[in-house]
Amino acid sequence: MATNFDYPISTRVQDLRDKRNRINKDLHLNVERNRILTEYYKTHLHQYPILKRAGYLYEWCATREINIDDDDIFLGDAGPHTRTVHFDIEQTGAMWFRSNFGDTDERFRAAWQVPGSVWVSDEERAYLLEAADFWEENDIGATARGLFPDEFFDGPMGMFAKFLNGSYPGHFNPNYEKVVQVGFGAVREQAKAKLAEIKAHTTTDNVRQDIFYRAMVKMCDAITLMSRRYAEKCRELAATATPERAAELLRMADSCEWIPEHPARNFWEGIQAILFYQNLLTAEGVHWADSPALIDSYLGPLAENDIATGAITRETAQDYADAFLLQIGNQIIMFPKPNNDQLIEAHKNGKTLYDLQGGGQNIAAGSLITLGGQKRDGTGDYNLATELFLLAYYRMRVAEPSLALRVNKHTPARIWELGIAVSKRCGGFPQFNNDDIIIPQQVEKGVALEDARRYGVFGCVEPAIAGMEWSMASNCGAFGGGIGMLQTMQNVIHGNRDPQSGMERPGNAKKLYEYETFDELKAEFVRIASAGLDNMARMNHFAAYTFEAEWPAPSVSVMMEGCMESGKDVTWGGAKYNGTGTMTNGIGVIADSLYTIKKLCFDDKTLSTRELYDALVADWEGYELLRQRILNELTFYGNDNDEVDELAAWVTDFWLGYTNTLAGPNHGHVNMGILDLAWVSGGKRTWATPDGRKNGEPLSPSADPRQDVVKNGPLSYVKSVAKLPWSKARCGGAINIRMDANSVRGDEATAKVQELIQSFFEMGGIQFCFTVADTEVMRAAQKNPQDYQDLIVRIAGFSAYFTHLAFDDQENYIQKYEIAV
């Protein structure tokens, strides 16, 4: 019999969850952080960059507002309000402020000062406008402009340079384990000892290390100070609280005077230490996707001990896990930054800026929690906390942060069962990650086996060694990021002409009708792609150097394995392992397109390359029967058809294999994954393709087949996907199947889902997630969104509330292949 996971949710946690939904309609922009940063940077123009950042963070910890709500189970938010919306003025760009905050008063108010806005006061508006003037010549973009070669801005990759303005290097698994188990006090002592050593033997070679260790001492002082300010506030509030709350506040105060300086002594302290550190990381700058990996591994023993000694009950432990999940997801980032037109329009339609985030996808900060896996010795790492946190998702039904569950031969049956139960409720949570592929893959990268066993997943699906690897996946830009492979495909067909814009680019590429053989076409694909990927790698080094030069990350380095030992910031190559990640997508469209060309034009010779070329240039206008023939006669990727699957494997193998040989910053690797955020919006930017897809239509998501061509059911679907060379996908891969409720109903069906995943993994699959959502349910949710607030679906690399999705995305999701049995 299936286990019943429906334990009641405590009133207190339910209130917290309700509050969170309420706050989503009444958010505030985090002006405080930007004000403290600006004032510090204005007055310390020439302080060495890492000292400047550490100095600012100390200032932030010392002067930020400390707020504790009456019902808080845990403390701390990175802004003055619960769920403050973060944006970094130093990466925002002055232009955005001028055009939006500098707009007329009437329009500004309609955008930022009505119910549903992300609230900005008149005073804050004036301050930020003035601050933007300072940042114009001092922000990250200015640093990049100061050191990038012109070709980056002028060339087709201009978007890459622009992208850099928008993001700190992020996407990594911070060393939360060390925060919980070691604490900042020990790190401070270590830094002081290093400083004493250097003092005795100072040379110009170790001046930078001296600077680094001084910054580290400052970081330890900063977070300790912040924690003590919370303790002080607790004591202050206890004076007027009910006796029950007062006792709790005093206990919290005791703990905040202990952690995060010292190792956590119990489950509550462990969680609180993680939250404080997350606040600090966010205040340094929006890194994107700083993901708490393997939290069950080091929080589990604390929870088990608390329950064994009777300090807390199992129910309280569950309350803590629930509250933690609600609170860690409070890190919201304003992305993309909306303009006033969009906001005013949204407000008219009863939507909020929160609805617009990530195109309504609520990707929050791209954060992801990894559970389960293996200990350093290779034994399974599952405990009470694995269950508590999985159950927290089952109970809280939140769409952020994401959730990954590592599975291997040690994974207990109950964890499988619970993981699948959560998936049925929260689409795509957890994603299941295959240790048998990912661990050897990390070893291949040069990671020691014991460390490889401690990988975590961040962002969407990307693996990196928790607390040891500066993986920087957001560093890579436009070429690898998303549409590189599709761009190459277009070049192979249209030569140097961009079919969507009509622009001619420099180069001597052929057009589709100029190839004599299919092999010649493949060779051209390789030639164009190699040049593009080489270029991406070159830009990547410059991007990394921008941060090394002016924008280091002391909040990351203070805990990251390797930095304290080497005396280097993560941006200087201090981490034990270095990497940089990027991604490609649209495998289905690429494979189907190559197959169409090969089969019809070169093998069967029933279609000339000229006719296909003309049809594509015309976006199929006047070629509808040809398009129908292609769509209906060919058996595409996702149907276990070796002919097309071999092409999918070929193009992926080349793409991943070539990228794996490229040099990344800090002597690390460039890691390629097959995932995307944008199969709908990316499709809008992609011209017609030979597989019958029209200009602007959605792409195939990540490694999934195209939504409308799967006809042989799920086994054929996953078999096609399993043929891709996953062992080379060091930045992971996303596969997502949508199932109808009937096919997962009953205990037997649950067991079969587990079998399906395990079989797929044995065939070489790297990752798997599924969503259970019936078309009827989604149609009903479109009509009555208020009744379906909890419906979560998996999009590509992340999950989202269905009712928050833009209409286009909803439609495309509904049409995505559903497994009906």
Added chain:
Amino acid sequence: MEYENAVGHIYDIQGYAVHDGPGIRTTVYTKGCPLRCLWCHSPESQRHEFELGYLPLKCLGVELCQNACVNACPEGALTINEPVQALKGSGTIQKVSIDREKCTGCLKCVDACIPKSLYSAGWNTTVDEVYNRVIKDRGFFQNGGGITISGGEAMAQFEFTLNLAKRLKDSGIHICLDTTGFAAEDQLAEILPYIDLFLYDLKHMDTVKHKNLTGVGNELILSNARFLAEHGAALQIRVPVIPKLNDGEENLRRAAEFCASLGDAVTLVQLLPYHKSGRMKYERLGWKYKLTNVEPPDDEFMQKALELFQGYGLNAQLH
């Protein structure tokens, strides 16, 4: 081997058939059935002949194909409709109607239809062809999974079904035969050694009612079940629960008693609540769906029915 060339009529092969026996299974659906159950959710499985199906949604209008299907039809069974709004764009298109009286099922229009809006429900195949398709899914069969041969009534194409079962057995694949039990006893005896598990339907215990609901009496079905049980077959009994038609307590009790009387041969009883998902298929074939006044049973009722079967010491489950 000769049996590989045996020809069969099938209408689908579906992977991940989660409710068709143990483990992950791929199911082969044969065409043609001696029964006509009122609730049948696969109308295309009933007749032996291939039928013309029509998915109007996929039809792009005869303007585009220049009346391809209409021109292809030697019987004049296809006529052009009044213009309707096109799915995309602002224009109108003209789709077609099928005169089922005139249609002889020659399927020439299917060959002419490029968007495959007109399609054939069912196709000819060989044991070899089916084997080569289903064997591709072998990687999923490790936990007791395998192939289910279903229908229609697979025993109605005895040569094909027997040879397919032999071929699969030779390869060590676990085989389920999903049957109405309405088959000749000697043929069941002949196929028995190749079948690991029979998925065996019990639709009504009263033969008159059985005949009303399915077109045939239940005597042969019940005696075959006993025969199989006595000769070492493993049986997974499937009881469709159709409100108003067979869900009376007495019938359920008699069904449970019957299952219990078969002893250890019965490995599991599945209670399958009626569902309406087959309705659309009737429209595509131009048929009328007869059970317009029946709603799926509620969870509470199904739970009680389950407990009733369990009360007879049977290993029973829903779905």
